[in-house]
Amino acid sequence: MAQLIGAAVQQNAAHITLITPDAPVSASSHGGRAKCLQRLVRLGLPVPTTVALSFEAVHGLAAGEWLGMDQVLAAFDSDQILCVRPSSEDPDWGGPGAILNIGMNDAQFTRLSDSVGGEAARKLYLKFIQSYSTHVARLDPDIFDDLDSADVNAVSCFLEAYESEAEEPFPQSRSEQLIGVLRSMARAWEGTTARLLRQAKGAPADAGLGLVIQAMALGVGRGESGSGVLQLVNSVTGVAQITGRYMRQSQGRDALKSEGSALFLQKDVRGPSLEEKAPQAFLQLTKYAALMRERLREEMQCEFTLENGEIRILDGVRVQRSARAAVRIAVSLAESKIISREEAVMRVEPRALNELLHRQVDRTAKRDVIGSGIGASPGAATGKIVFTAAEAQASAARGEACVLVRRETNPEDIRGMHAASAALTERGGMTSHAAVIGRGLGLPCVVGATSMRFQTSKRRITSPDGRVFREGDVITVDGTNGQILAGEPKMMEAALDDSFQTLMTWADMSRDIGVRANADTSADARTALVFQAEGIGLCRTEHMFFEADQLIAMREVIFANASDDRSMALQALLPMQREMFVELFEIMQGRPVCIRLFDPPLHEFLPTDRAGLRDLAEALNLPLSDVTRRVEALGEYNPMLGMRGVRLQITVPEILDMQARAIFEAMLDASAGGDPVVPEIMIPLVSAKREVELVKTRIDAVAAAVRTERGRDFDYRLGVMVETPRAALRAEDIAPHCEFFSFGTNDLTQMTYGLSRDDAGRFMSAYVQQGVFPEDPFHTLDQEGVGELLRLGAERGRRAQPNLTLSVCGEHGGSPESIAFCREIGMDYVSCSPFRVPVARLAAAQLAIQDKTS
Template identity: 40%
Template sequence: MEVIDKVKTRVYRFGNKKADGNSKMKNLLGGKGANLAEMSSIGIPVPPGFTITTEVCTEYNALGQEEVVALIKDEVEQAIDNIETLMGSTFGDIDNPLLVSVRSGARVSMPGMMDTVLNLGLNDEVVLGLAKKTNNEQFAWDSYRRFIQMYGGVVLGMKPASKEDIDPFEEIMEHLKHKRGITLDTEFTVQDLKDLVYDFKEAVKKRTGHDFPTDPWDQLWGAIIAVFNSWNGDRAVYYRTMHGYPADWGTAVNVQAMVYGNMGDNSGTGVCFTRDAGTGENVFNGEYLINAQGEDVVAGVRTPQQITKLGSQRWAELAKIEEEERAKDYPSLEELMPSIFEELNGYQDILEKHYRDMQDMEFTIQDGKLWILQTRNGKRTGAAMVKIAMDLLKEGMINEKEALLLIEPNKLDELLHPIFDPAALKRAHVMAQGLPASPGAATGKIVFFADEASKFKNSILVRIETSPEDLEGMNIAKGILTARGGMTSHAAVVARGMGKCCVSGAGALKINYKTRTLTVNGHEYHEGDWISLNGSTGNIFEGKVATMEPELSGEFAELMELASVYGKMNVRTNADTPKDAKVARSFGAQGIGLTRTEHMFFEVDRIKAMREMILADTVKGRKQALEELLPMQRSDFEGIFEAMQGLPVTIRLLDPPLHEFVPHQLTTQKELAEEMHISLQAVKNKVAELEEFNPMLGHRGCRLGNTYPEITEMQTRAIIEAALNLKEKGINCRPEIMIPLVGTVREFEAQEQIIRTTANTVFEEREDTVDYLVGTMIEVPRAALMADAIAERAEFFSFGTNDLTQMTFGYSRDDAGKFLPIYIDKGILKVDPFEVLDQEGVGQLVKLGTERGRSTKPDLKVGICGEHGGEPSSVEFCYNIGMDYVSCSPYRVPIARLVAAQAAIKAAQ
C-alpha cells in the first residue's frame, strides 16, 4: 500500500500581493491556481483564496473522500481563516458573511469541461445578513438562487431528464417569466427571487430526496469533492482523450473569496483577450455584462456587450444595428465605465508582457472596483496562433526559438483545411448573420442534438446555445451554429480550441428542438437540410457552398522558413500520385519516403491485367500480363519523379497479398471469367487458393517477389526506365527501391539480386545509367534484431511502424477497434499505439534497429514512413534517436517540419 506523506503541503494560499506558489507550478497547482498565485505576487488585484493541489485529486481517486478530507481538513480551515482576515468577513457568519467560489483548474486549459460553484456559503439566515450588509436585497436573493442552481446541478446532480428537456431550474424560471410577462433574469423582483429560491429547494428535495444543505462547511466539502469527481466526468474524459492528456494529471481546486458582478448597474463581469483569438490581430477585445456573474457571459443566456468601442461598432455592423441605437442600448465598457476600462486595459498590457503570450482574462467589477479573476494563455485558432507567434517575434517580445516553441503542432492542421471558393460565395444565399466566433468554412446537414452529430457524414450542430455536455458532438460536427452567445460563449471558446468553424449569437434563428426545425425570417429548415457557415465573417448560407484547397503563405510561410532554419531532420511525404507529390512539395517536403505501388494497380484499366497475371498458371503467362502493366507503372513513376525532381523518391515494391486484387463477388467473378475466356470455376478455384487465414502475415511483401520474381523485375524496370526517360529531359531523379517485409538477410539478398540484375540490363539496353539505392522497410521485429546483418547489404532503412506495431503488440489493426477503446478507457493503454508510437516497446525496436544498422554501416540512411511519421511526439522521438528523416502524408508535412525544428531546439537546451 502506498505510504501517504501527511506532512507535505497540499493547500497553497494567495492574496494581498503574496502567494505560496507561482506560474511555474502548473503541474501541481493547475494552470488557474498557478496564474492566480503569479498575478497576486506581481500586484494584480486578485480576490484572495487558496488552491488544493492536483496531487490531492490523485490521492482522492486512490483513497476516497473520507481519507482525503482528513488529510487536507486542517490546511483548508487555516486557508479559510486567511481569506477571512484579508476580506474582513467570516465564512458562515450571519451578520458579516464571507462567500466563496469553488473552481476546477487542470494543468492545461479545459474550458467548460469541469465544474464551478459560485456564491457558496449562503443559506436562509446568511442571505438576510448579506442583504443587510450590502443594503441590496435584490443582489442577495439573486446570489442565493444562483447558488442553489449551480450547486444543485454540479454537486447534487440536478440535470435535465432528457435531451429535449431543459434544465429543471431553467424550467422553473421560464415558467415564472411567462407568468410575469418578462424575458430577462434581471427583471425578477425580490419577491420573484425569494419564490425561486423556495421552488428550487423544493425541486432539489423532490429529485434527490434530501433537503438542500445549509451548513456552509458541508457545502464547501461537497463542492470540493464535486470538482475532483468532475475530472473523471464524461465530458472531461472525452476532452482529455481528444487532446491526449493523461488521466493521472488530476485537477486542482481553487477556492476564492467571492466578488460580485450582480450588485447592480455599477457592477458587472466579463472575459477579454489581449489579442484577437480568431485572427491573431493585436487588438484588445472581449465581452461583458452589467449586473451579472461570470457564468452568464460564457453560458450565452444573455448576449453580452463589447469591451471596446471599436469592437462594439463592428458587432453592431454585423448585427445590423444603427450606431445611434448601438451607443444607447449596447455601449462598450470603454464608453460606459471609462476609468474601469483604462484600468483593465493597463492590466491586460502588463499580463501579456509578463507571460509573453496572448492572455485570456476573466474579470468582475464589484460596485465600481475591478478584480481580475483569472488569466491564462488564450485558446486560439491555428491562424491566430501563427500570427501571434510571428508578431510577438517581430515586436521583440520573444526570440525565434521561442516563436517556434509557441506553436502547437497539431493546430497547424487547421490552416490546411479547405476554404470557401470566392466565386461560389458570390452566388451563395445568406440566410442569416451571426458573430464570427471561430474562423473556417463548414458545409453540412443540420442536426439539433450533439449525440446525433454522427447521423450524417457531414453535419452542422445547430443549438440555441451549447453546453459542456455537447463536447463530443461539437468535435464530430463540421461546424457549430448557435442562436445565443457572444464571442466568449462556451461554443466560441471550445470551437476555437478545436479549430472548428463556429458562428454564434445568430439571433434571427428560431430553434425548436421538439419539432427539429430551424426558422429564419419565416423560412423553415429541417434536420438533414444543408447549410454552410463562414466562421470568419459570421455568414450563414443556405445549401452547400463549394470549397478550394489552401496554400502556404503569409505568416504561415514565414513560420515554415523559420522551421527550416532550426530543423535538422528532413521531412518527406508518403505519396502515390504526382498530385500528392506536388501538394507535399508545395508544403516543403524534402522528398518521398514512401510510394505504394499497389495503389497504382486498382484503377479500372489496370486491375484486369493484374488479375490476368494472378490467374496465369505459368511464368510466361504472368510475364505477358506484367508487360501490359509495365508502361502504366513507368508512366506513374515518371509523373512522381518529375514532381519531386532532384529530391529522393523511395518506392516500395508490391506489398499486399494477391487475394486483395481478385474479385470476391459472384458477378465480378463471372465478368472476369468471360473476359479471360476461362471457366467460372477456374476463377473461383484461384480465389479460394489465394485465401489465407492471416493474410497480413502470409504471402505478401518480399515473399511475393521471391516466389514470383517477374513481379520485382517488372517494377524495377519501370522505375529505372522512368528515371532514364526523365534524365533525357534534363530532370534529375534519385530513386530508392524499397524491399518490404524483410525478416531474414537471405530474403533481402534474393530480392536485391533481381533488382541489380534488372537495372544493369536496362542500363545496357539504354547505354546510360542513373544512381539508385536499394534498401528495406523494417517492419518485422526480427528485422530490427538482425539489422546489423541486413545493413551489410541494404543502403537505407525505412521503419514501417504500422506493421511493426501490429506485430510487436500482436494486435490486428483491422480488429483492434473492438478492444483498444476499452483498454484506453481502463488505463491499460494510455493512447492508441497505431496513432502514437509506443516508445517503450516498438520505439525500442526502432532505436535498436537504427543502432545495429549503423554499427555495420555508419552512414546508413534511416527514416520512418508509418502513420507515426506525422504525429508530433513520434516525430520528436525519431529526431532524438538520430533518424535522417520522417515521412508522412502531404497535409502533415508542415506539422512534421515544425516538430523537427522544435525537437532540435529542445535537445539543445
C-alpha cells in the first residue's frame, strides 16, 4: 500500500517523495536525515510514515511558490498528527528546530482527550500552539508567560492569547498549519543569520535544505509511553556504554532537556530506568541500535518513542563525539570488521588530534571571555599573570602556574616560556616568535590579542568590557580557539590512549611521505620520539645561547674586536654546544638530525634598556659609553634582512668554526661503540652558490682537523635552507654543492609577500574577510605564489642533483593542506613542531589513501 501511495505522490510532484526502501532519495537532493530514514526503513525498523521534500521544493517554498498539499498529505491518514524536521546535506550544518503535533486542533483535542486522557491531550495541543506562535506566526513567546499550562482551561486561554496577538483565530486546518510550518522553516534556512552560521561550519553558501514530514508517534498514552534517545558509546570518551535518557509521557528530545524526571536507560543505582520499567522494549531498542551500528557502519544515536509499549524509531543520527571519542569509535569499528583500517584512518580529522594532545577547556565549562586573538598554539592552561621571563621562572620555582603576558616575545623570553603554563601577546601572527616557540613547546598561546589593552609597564591588561587584570590575577589562555578567559574553568586532560596509538600505527602503514620534528632541545627531541617522528628536520642551534650561563659568553664574542679574541670567547660555548648535540644524537638513536647553523642577527643577544646596558658593562668590565656605542653600531634598519644566517657565517666565521667542531665532536662521542651518526648541517638564508662554496670549504677544513685529532673518519651531509626567493630561482646553481634542500616556508612567505610575519596579524583578518587573500599565508601555504617558488626550486634543484633530498621545515609542514602540496611536488618529508607530528602523520596517510582509492 505504501508503495502505491508513494508512486502516486511522486507521479504528481517530483520533489515530494514517500520514503520507501527503493524511493529516489539521496543526501545531495533530500538531505542526510531523509537518506538515513530510508536506510532505517530498509533495515526493517519501525519507522513512522515519512515524506521527504527535496532541496528544490524547499527553496521554492522560501521563494513563495505554492506546494501541492494534497500530494504531501496523500501518504497520511486524514486524522494523523504530523511533525516536520530539517534535513540538511550534512547534519553538522544544523537547521531550524523540529516542530511537533501539526494537525492538533479543537477536534483532535476532543478526540485525544477520550483516547489518551485530557492532561496528555492538553500538553500536545499547548506545545503546538506555542511552537506555531513563535516559529510560524512570529509572535513574542512572552504572551503565554502569565498563563498556567496546568489549568484545565489552558487550551482556551492559549488560543485567546494567540488570537489577541495575531488578530486572527488559530488555524484549525492541518493543511494550513503544515504549509505555514514548511514555509517558515524554509525561510529560516535561507535567512542571512542562518546562512552565516552554517558557512562558519564549512557549509557552502548555497547549501540546500530538505524537510521530512513524519507521522507523529505521540509518546503519550495510558500504557507505558514516552520518548528518548539511545546510543551505544559515550560521546566524550568513545567507550562502549549504553547512554541516553528516557522520559515518560514526553515527545521528541524532552528526555535530554529534563533534569529530574527523565529515566536512565540501563539499570542504575542513581534512579529508575527504562530497563526496569519496560525490559522487553529496552532489549529491543539495544538490538535496533546494534543493527544500525553494523549495517550503517557508524555509531548512531537512536531517537525513539514508546506508545503503549510499542516502539517507533523516529530518527537515527551520527553520534556527536569529542576528538578522543572519534578516534576510539573509528578504531573500534575497524576492530569489529565493520569498516577497514584505512577507512578508520580517514574518519578522524587530523586537526582534531590537537584535542587529544593538549589539555582543553571542558566543553561544559562556563566561559568568561575577556579577550580574543589568534589561537597560535593549541591547548588551554591556567595561571597567574606575569609580565617578564624572570617572573615566570620565579613562579615555576615556587611551583605556581603562570601565564607570561608580553606585547611580543623575543629570544630572551624563551626561558620564561619554558617556565610558563601559557603565553599571551598583544602582537604577532601564526609564525611570530611566540607562536613558533609555543607550538614547539606544546605551550598554549594566543597572539595578536588586540581586543585587549596591554599596559605592561603598569603591569596590567584591560578587557574590552573595562575589567582590569593585574599581575597575580588568574586567567586561562585557550590557544585552540584564541580566547582569553577569566579564572579557572574546568579542564579536560590530554589522552594518548591505546586507540590513538593503534590509529597512528595504521596511518603510518599508509603514508608515503616522511614526518620529522623541529626540535631545539633535548625535551623537544624526547617529545618528538613520543609522537614517533622519524628524525629532527630542524634544530635551531642559537636558542641555547639565551641561557643565562651562555648569554654572557655570546656577548663577549660580539664585543670582541679581533678574530683571535672571538675564537677565545667561543671556547666557552664549544663544550656547551657539543654537550647539547651529544644529547640530541643519543636521544634520536641513529635517526637523522638536521642542524641549522647560527641564524639570528647579533643584536638579539644584546640588551636595549639602560639597566640591561649597565649590567652588561659591569659583566664585560667596560665603560657604559663603550657598550652603548657598540650596541647602537650593531643596530640595523631591517635586521631580519640584514647580517644574519649565512651572511654572518661568512663575515664572522669563528662562530661557524665553533659550531662545526661541536657537531663533529658530538657525533663521534655519541656514536662511540654504537651505530655511526651522520649529521645533516644546514646553511640558513642562502641566496647564492658562492655562499655555499665558502661555508662548505670552511666546514670541510674543520672536519679534516677533527678527523686528524680524533683519528676517526666520519661523514656528514650538507644542505641549505631555501628561504629566499633567489635561492629557489637559482636552485640549479646551488644544488650541485648540496645533498639536501629544506624549504623554510616561514621566511620564504615573508620575503615573497613583503610581509612581516610578526606584524601581519594586525591586518590579516581584514584581508582574509575582504578576499584579498583566501587564507593567512603564514597559516596555510600559498600554493600559487610561495608554492610556485617551492615547485621551481624542487624541479631545478633535482635537475642539477637528481638525488637531492627535499623537505619543508617551516610551520606549514604541519598543515594538512600544505602536506598535500608537498606530496604533489615530490618532497621527501615535512618537519613541524613536535606536537604537530601526529597531525602531519595522519594527514599524510589520508592523502595517500585518497590517491589509492581514487
